[in-house]
Amino acid sequence: MRVNWDYIKLACLSVAVVGLYGFADHRSKQKKVEDVTIKFVGENNLYITEDAVNKLLIQNYGPVKNRDKEQLVLNTIEEVIQSNAMVKNAQVYLTVNGELISKIVQRKPIGRVEGISKFYLDDLGERMPLSKHHSARVPIITGEVTGKTLEDAYVILNYINNDDFLRKNVIGIHIVKEGKYQLRFRMENFVVNLGGVENLNEKFKNFMAFYAKASKDLSLADYAIVSLEFNNQVVCTKI
Structure with a gap:
C-alpha cells in the first residue's frame, strides 16, 4: 500500500495551525485591558466629559482597566455609556494591543426651554437635560x-x-x-x-x-x- 505523504503533511499542518490559533486565542483572552481611551466624535463635544464617562463606567460596570479581556462584554459597555442623557451614540471596541476605545457622539441641542421645567430640545426633537459642563447658545x-x-x-x-x-x-x-x-x-x-x-x-x-x-x-x-x-x-x- 502506497502512503500519500502529501495528505499526511497537509493534515499535520492543519492540526498545527488550529493548535497555534487556539493557543494564541487563549493567550489573547488572558491578556488584560492595558488602557481605556474615550474619543468624542464630531464638533458637538461640550456636554459630557471624559472623566464623567469613566465614572459612569466604574459605577455601572466596574473598573475596566487591568481587567481580563475575556470578561468584557462590549455591547453592555456601549449600553452603559448610551444610558447617559448627553450621549447620542457610542461604539466600543478592543485593539490587538489591549486598548479599549470608546467612540462617543454627543447629543446636539437646538433650543432651550425656559419655564417650570428647564431642558434642551435636541436635533431629533427629543428632550435633553441641561449640562453642568456647558450652556448652549441656542x-x-x-x-x-x-x-x-x-x-x-x-x-x-x-x-x-x-x-x-x-x-x-x-x-x-x-x-x-x-x-x-x-x-x-x-x-x-x-x-x-x-x-x-x-x-x-x-x-x-x-x-x-x-x-x-x-x-x-x-x-x-x-x-x-x-x-x-x-x-x-x-x-x-x-x-
Whole structure:
C-alpha cells in the first residue's frame, strides 16, 4: 500500500495551525485591558466629559482597566455609556494591543426651554437635560410648552438652522398658544408673529424681503410687531 505523504503533511499542518490559533486565542483572552481611551466624535463635544464617562463606567460596570479581556462584554459597555442623557451614540471596541476605545457622539441641542421645567430640545426633537459642563447658545423657548407646541417649535428651529441669517439672529421662540408662535431677534426690538408652522418657506421669504427694504430705509427701529400670519403679505405695527 502506497502512503500519500502529501495528505499526511497537509493534515499535520492543519492540526498545527488550529493548535497555534487556539493557543494564541487563549493567550489573547488572558491578556488584560492595558488602557481605556474615550474619543468624542464630531464638533458637538461640550456636554459630557471624559472623566464623567469613566465614572459612569466604574459605577455601572466596574473598573475596566487591568481587567481580563475575556470578561468584557462590549455591547453592555456601549449600553452603559448610551444610558447617559448627553450621549447620542457610542461604539466600543478592543485593539490587538489591549486598548479599549470608546467612540462617543454627543447629543446636539437646538433650543432651550425656559419655564417650570428647564431642558434642551435636541436635533431629533427629543428632550435633553441641561449640562453642568456647558450652556448652549441656542434660541430660548418660552410660553405654553406642550407636546404639540414642542413639535411645532422643533419644526421652526429646523427651518431656522438651515438658514444662515435666521440661525445667527433668531434668539427666541415664544409660544402664545398652539398654532401661534412669536420670534425674537438679536438686534431688533420688534416681535415677529409667525402664526403656525404651515408655509414657513413663503412666510420667511416675505419676511426677508421686508427686512431688506426696511434695512435700506433705516426704518427697522420704527416697528413693534411684524406679522407673517396673513397669506403672502407682511403686516407691520409701528411703535
